[in-house]
Amino acid sequence: MTSDIDISKKNAGYFAAELIQDGMAVGLGTGSTVFYAMERLSERISSEGLDMIGVPTSFQASMRAREYGIPLSVIDEYPSLDIAIDGADKIDSSLRMIKGRGAAQTLERCVADAADLFVVVADESKMCEKLHGPVPVEVLPFALGLFERRIRELGGIPSIRLGVKKDGPVITDSGNFEVDCDFGFIDEPELLQSAINNMPGVLSCGLFTEFTDRTKVVIGNENGVNIF
Numbered sequence: 001m002t003s004d005i006d007i008s009k010k011n012a013g014y015f016a017a018e019l020i021q022d023g024m025a026v027g028l029g030t031g032s033t034v035f036y037a038m039e040r041l042s043e044r045i046s047s048e049g050l051d052m053i054g055v056p057t058s059f060q061a062s063m064r065a066r067e068y069g070i071p072l073s074v075i076d077e078y079p080s081l082d083i084a085i086d087g088a089d090k091i092d093s094s095l096r097m098i099k100g101r102g103a104a105q106t107l108e109r110c111v112a113d114a115a116d117l118f119v120v121v122a123d124e125s126k127m128c129e130k131l132h133g134p135v136p137v138e139v140l141p142f143a144l145g146l147f148e149r150r151i152r153e154l155g156g157i158p159s160i161r162l163g164v165k166k167d168g169p170v171i172t173d174s175g176n177f178e179v180d181c182d183f184g185f186i187d188e189p190e191l192l193q194s195a196i197n198n199m200p201g202v203l204s205c206g207l208f209t210e211f212t213d214r215t216k217v218v219i220g221n222e223n224g225v226n227i228f
């Protein structure tokens, strides 16, 4: 049975897919809401002959895009993208967000940075007054101990993410660890983002505060979408 959340995600994803026009290079984010955008893009490719190229942000995104028959390339070939479509885990009213449930935030940040417009698709449960909850961070295995010490010094509680159908730590698509760092409610997301991203051994954290001036957030609900 399709849940309300799934309908909301589908409405958001389908709306984002309609923003894509012929000839566009499009970043394809990771997660279940982006899958709906890909589903609709696939339909448009078949029915309208939509001519587009996708740049995926993870193995998951590229596998699903291939299943959907979406032509793919890489950021080396397309360092400038028209639009990147991606999901988020928490979004505040200033359009700052936390990403990284899928441990893909490093590549997602590269693709968002390359794009003229960052379209974030989510259901209503992702909106919040103040960002809170664990901030995912991709960390070089070599630097883990030092990283955990630095996070504790900043007031966070680091917790290395463990595999579900794998013993031991989650290994990211780039071969690193993913560490969820709990800071509770985050007063100054920009400062926390730069403090974490400046730590030795950090690839990228899941706080996304730098794209707000070119972000469109599409929040799906049971009946349609709201745009922020």
Ligand SMILES: O=C(CO)[C@H](O)[C@H](O)COP(=O)(O)O
Binding pocket: 029, 030, 031, 032, 033, 034, 086, 087, 088, 089, 098, 099, 100, 101, 102, 103, 104, 105, 108
């Ligand atoms: O940041 C992400 C992956 O790293 C996802 O975009 C985020 O977790 C949203 O996922 P979903 O659309 O499945 O709720």
